[in-house]
Amino acid sequence: MCQLFINADNQLWAYKTKSLRIDGVVTSIRLETFFWEILEELSFRDQITVNQMITKLYHESLDADHDISNFTSFLRVCASRYLSLIADGDLIRESDTSLSDVGTQDILGQESIRRRERKVRFNHAINKHSIN
Template sequence: MCRVFAGQDPEGYRQINRSIRIDGHSTSIQLEATFWGLLDEIAESQGLTTPKFISKLYDEAIEINGQIPNFASMLRTTCALYLRGHRPSVEEQAAMKREAA
Protein backbone atom coordinates (compact mmCIF):
# COMPACT_ATOMS: atom_id res chain seq x y z
CA MET A 1 0.00 0.00 0.00
CA CYS A 2 2.82 2.47 0.72
CA ARG A 3 4.01 2.07 -2.88
CA VAL A 4 0.88 3.89 -4.02
CA PHE A 5 1.90 6.89 -1.93
CA ALA A 6 5.68 6.54 -2.16
CA GLY A 7 5.59 6.00 -5.92
CA GLN A 8 3.65 9.15 -6.72
CA ASP A 9 4.92 11.56 -9.34
CA PRO A 10 7.23 14.13 -7.68
CA GLU A 11 5.57 16.82 -9.82
CA GLY A 12 2.54 16.58 -7.53
CA TYR A 13 4.46 17.75 -4.48
CA ARG A 14 6.59 20.34 -6.25
CA GLN A 15 6.27 23.71 -4.49
CA ILE A 16 4.62 26.45 -6.54
CA ASN A 17 4.32 30.12 -5.57
CA ARG A 18 1.39 32.16 -6.81
CA SER A 19 0.82 35.84 -6.24
CA ILE A 20 -2.76 36.57 -5.17
CA ARG A 21 -4.36 39.91 -4.31
CA ILE A 22 -6.09 39.62 -0.93
CA ASP A 23 -7.73 42.58 0.76
CA GLY A 24 -5.97 44.93 -1.67
CA HIS A 25 -2.51 43.52 -0.99
CA SER A 26 -0.44 41.28 -3.25
CA THR A 27 0.37 38.12 -1.31
CA SER A 28 2.57 35.19 -2.29
CA ILE A 29 1.22 31.75 -1.39
CA GLN A 30 3.35 28.62 -1.66
CA LEU A 31 1.59 25.27 -2.01
CA GLU A 32 2.28 21.93 -3.63
CA ALA A 33 1.15 21.53 -7.25
CA THR A 34 -1.54 19.03 -6.24
CA PHE A 35 -3.18 21.57 -3.93
CA TRP A 36 -3.10 24.28 -6.60
CA GLY A 37 -4.82 21.86 -8.97
CA LEU A 38 -7.53 21.17 -6.42
CA LEU A 39 -8.02 24.86 -5.67
CA ASP A 40 -8.37 25.52 -9.40
CA GLU A 41 -11.02 22.77 -9.54
CA ILE A 42 -12.88 24.11 -6.49
CA ALA A 43 -12.84 27.66 -7.85
CA GLU A 44 -14.12 26.51 -11.23
CA SER A 45 -16.95 24.59 -9.55
CA GLN A 46 -17.94 27.87 -7.86
CA GLY A 47 -17.83 29.83 -11.11
CA LEU A 48 -14.85 31.84 -9.87
CA THR A 49 -11.23 32.30 -10.83
CA THR A 50 -8.79 30.78 -8.35
CA PRO A 51 -7.57 34.19 -7.10
CA LYS A 52 -11.17 35.38 -6.62
CA PHE A 53 -12.10 32.15 -4.78
CA ILE A 54 -9.07 32.43 -2.47
CA SER A 55 -9.79 36.09 -1.77
CA LYS A 56 -13.44 35.34 -0.93
CA LEU A 57 -12.39 32.40 1.26
CA TYR A 58 -9.96 34.65 3.12
CA ASP A 59 -12.56 37.38 3.65
CA GLU A 60 -15.18 34.91 4.89
CA ALA A 61 -12.72 33.15 7.22
CA ILE A 62 -11.67 36.50 8.73
CA GLU A 63 -15.33 37.41 9.18
CA ILE A 64 -16.08 34.10 10.92
CA ASN A 65 -12.85 33.52 12.89
CA GLY A 66 -11.30 36.98 13.24
CA GLN A 67 -7.86 35.76 12.17
CA ILE A 68 -6.13 33.04 10.18
CA PRO A 69 -2.89 31.89 11.83
CA ASN A 70 -1.70 29.89 8.80
CA PHE A 71 -3.57 30.60 5.57
CA ALA A 72 -1.59 28.07 3.48
CA SER A 73 -2.61 25.35 5.94
CA MET A 74 -6.21 26.51 5.71
CA LEU A 75 -6.04 26.19 1.92
CA ARG A 76 -4.69 22.63 2.24
CA THR A 77 -7.45 21.63 4.65
CA THR A 78 -10.00 23.26 2.32
CA CYS A 79 -8.77 20.84 -0.34
CA ALA A 80 -9.08 17.92 2.09
CA LEU A 81 -12.66 18.90 2.95
CA TYR A 82 -13.45 19.15 -0.76
CA LEU A 83 -12.04 15.68 -1.40
CA ARG A 84 -14.09 14.30 1.50
CA GLY A 85 -17.22 15.53 -0.21
CA HIS A 86 -17.90 18.72 1.76
CA ARG A 87 -19.28 20.88 -1.01
CA PRO A 88 -21.46 23.99 -1.00
CA SER A 89 -25.17 23.48 -1.53
CA VAL A 90 -26.77 24.41 -4.85
CA GLU A 91 -28.11 27.60 -3.23
CA GLU A 92 -24.64 28.56 -1.94
CA GLN A 93 -23.12 27.92 -5.36
CA ALA A 94 -25.76 30.10 -7.04
CA ALA A 95 -25.15 32.90 -4.53
CA MET A 96 -21.39 32.75 -5.15
CA LYS A 97 -21.92 32.91 -8.91
CA ARG A 98 -24.21 35.93 -8.53
CA GLU A 99 -21.63 37.69 -6.35
CA ALA A 100 -18.88 36.93 -8.87
CA ALA A 101 -20.84 38.52 -11.73
Protein backbone atom coordinates in the same frame (compact mmCIF):
# COMPACT_ATOMS: atom_id res chain seq x y z
CA MET B 1 0.61 0.59 0.60
CA CYS B 2 3.65 2.86 0.40
CA GLN B 3 4.16 2.20 -3.32
CA LEU B 4 0.79 3.83 -3.95
CA PHE B 5 2.27 7.06 -2.62
CA ILE B 6 5.97 6.63 -3.38
CA ASN B 7 5.38 5.93 -7.07
CA ALA B 8 2.99 8.84 -7.59
CA ASP B 9 4.02 11.71 -9.85
CA ASN B 10 6.57 13.64 -7.79
CA GLN B 11 5.35 16.90 -9.31
CA LEU B 12 2.30 16.58 -7.03
CA TRP B 13 4.37 17.60 -4.01
CA ALA B 14 6.51 20.18 -5.79
CA TYR B 15 5.88 23.67 -4.45
CA LYS B 16 4.31 26.35 -6.57
CA THR B 17 4.06 29.95 -5.43
CA LYS B 18 1.33 32.25 -6.70
CA SER B 19 0.96 35.94 -6.02
CA LEU B 20 -2.42 37.55 -5.64
CA ARG B 21 -3.90 40.76 -4.36
CA ILE B 22 -6.25 40.71 -1.37
CA ASP B 23 -7.73 44.06 -0.41
CA GLY B 24 -5.05 45.83 -2.41
CA VAL B 25 -2.20 44.00 -0.68
CA VAL B 26 -0.03 41.68 -2.75
CA THR B 27 0.56 38.36 -1.04
CA SER B 28 2.19 35.12 -2.06
CA ILE B 29 0.86 31.67 -1.31
CA ARG B 30 3.11 28.64 -1.56
CA LEU B 31 1.37 25.28 -1.91
CA GLU B 32 2.13 21.91 -3.38
CA THR B 33 0.93 21.40 -6.98
CA PHE B 34 -1.57 18.82 -5.73
CA PHE B 35 -3.38 21.43 -3.62
CA TRP B 36 -3.33 24.04 -6.40
CA GLU B 37 -5.02 21.52 -8.68
CA ILE B 38 -7.77 20.86 -6.15
CA LEU B 39 -8.27 24.60 -5.54
CA GLU B 40 -8.56 25.06 -9.31
CA GLU B 41 -11.26 22.40 -9.36
CA LEU B 42 -13.10 24.13 -6.52
CA SER B 43 -12.95 27.51 -8.23
CA PHE B 44 -14.04 26.03 -11.57
CA ARG B 45 -17.03 24.53 -9.83
CA ASP B 46 -18.09 27.96 -8.58
CA GLN B 47 -17.17 29.59 -11.91
CA ILE B 48 -14.62 31.97 -10.42
CA THR B 49 -10.84 32.23 -10.63
CA VAL B 50 -8.60 30.64 -8.03
CA ASN B 51 -7.57 34.13 -6.88
CA GLN B 52 -11.22 35.15 -6.48
CA MET B 53 -11.97 31.99 -4.51
CA ILE B 54 -8.97 32.46 -2.23
CA THR B 55 -9.97 36.08 -1.61
CA LYS B 56 -13.54 34.96 -0.86
CA LEU B 57 -12.31 32.29 1.58
CA TYR B 58 -10.07 34.87 3.25
CA HIS B 59 -12.93 37.34 3.75
CA GLU B 60 -15.38 34.67 4.92
CA SER B 61 -12.76 33.40 7.39
CA LEU B 62 -12.34 36.89 8.79
CA ASP B 63 -16.13 37.32 9.02
CA ALA B 64 -16.32 34.04 10.97
CA ASP B 65 -13.60 35.26 13.37
CA HIS B 66 -11.25 32.44 12.40
CA ASP B 67 -7.59 32.65 13.21
CA ILE B 68 -6.09 32.89 9.74
CA SER B 69 -2.50 33.31 10.83
CA ASN B 70 -1.71 30.15 8.86
CA PHE B 71 -3.95 30.72 5.87
CA THR B 72 -1.92 28.37 3.67
CA SER B 73 -2.72 25.47 6.02
CA PHE B 74 -6.37 26.49 5.92
CA LEU B 75 -6.29 26.21 2.11
CA ARG B 76 -4.72 22.74 2.33
CA VAL B 77 -7.44 21.64 4.73
CA CYS B 78 -10.14 23.09 2.45
CA ALA B 79 -8.78 21.06 -0.47
CA SER B 80 -8.45 17.91 1.64
CA ARG B 81 -11.94 18.25 3.11
CA TYR B 82 -13.35 18.69 -0.40
CA LEU B 83 -11.82 15.36 -1.42
CA SER B 84 -12.97 13.74 1.82
CA LEU B 85 -16.55 14.92 1.25
CA ILE B 86 -16.40 13.43 -2.24
CA ALA B 87 -15.01 10.14 -0.89
CA ASP B 88 -17.79 10.00 1.70
CA GLY B 89 -20.45 10.62 -0.96
CA ASP B 90 -21.54 14.04 0.30
CA LEU B 91 -20.40 15.75 -2.91
CA ILE B 92 -20.19 14.58 -6.49
CA ARG B 93 -16.84 15.43 -8.02
CA GLU B 94 -17.95 15.82 -11.63
CA SER B 95 -20.93 17.96 -10.70
CA ASP B 96 -21.18 21.53 -11.88
CA THR B 97 -23.28 22.44 -8.84
CA SER B 98 -21.77 25.41 -7.06
CA LEU B 99 -20.63 24.67 -3.53
CA SER B 100 -22.81 27.54 -2.32
CA ASP B 101 -25.82 25.58 -3.63
CA VAL B 102 -25.23 22.32 -1.73
CA GLY B 103 -26.97 21.49 1.56
CA THR B 104 -24.20 22.82 3.77
CA GLN B 105 -25.82 22.18 7.15
CA ASP B 106 -26.79 18.60 6.25
CA ILE B 107 -23.31 17.87 4.93
CA LEU B 108 -21.61 19.35 8.00
CA GLY B 109 -23.93 17.34 10.27
CA GLN B 110 -23.18 14.08 8.46
CA GLU B 111 -19.47 14.85 8.48
CA SER B 112 -19.54 15.45 12.22
CA ILE B 113 -21.34 12.16 12.84
CA ARG B 114 -18.83 10.25 10.68
CA ARG B 115 -15.85 11.85 12.45
CA ARG B 116 -17.25 10.83 15.86
CA GLU B 117 -17.98 7.29 14.63
CA ARG B 118 -14.50 6.94 13.15
CA LYS B 119 -12.89 8.17 16.33
CA VAL B 120 -14.82 5.61 18.39
CA ARG B 121 -14.01 2.83 15.91
CA PHE B 122 -10.30 3.70 15.78
CA ASN B 123 -10.04 4.05 19.56
CA HIS B 124 -11.76 0.67 19.95
CA ALA B 125 -9.34 -0.93 17.47
CA ILE B 126 -6.31 0.63 19.21
CA ASN B 127 -7.51 -0.55 22.62
CA LYS B 128 -8.17 -4.03 21.24
CA HIS B 129 -4.64 -4.26 19.82
CA SER B 130 -2.98 -2.95 22.97
CA ILE B 131 -4.78 -5.59 25.08
CA ASN B 132 -3.45 -8.41 22.86
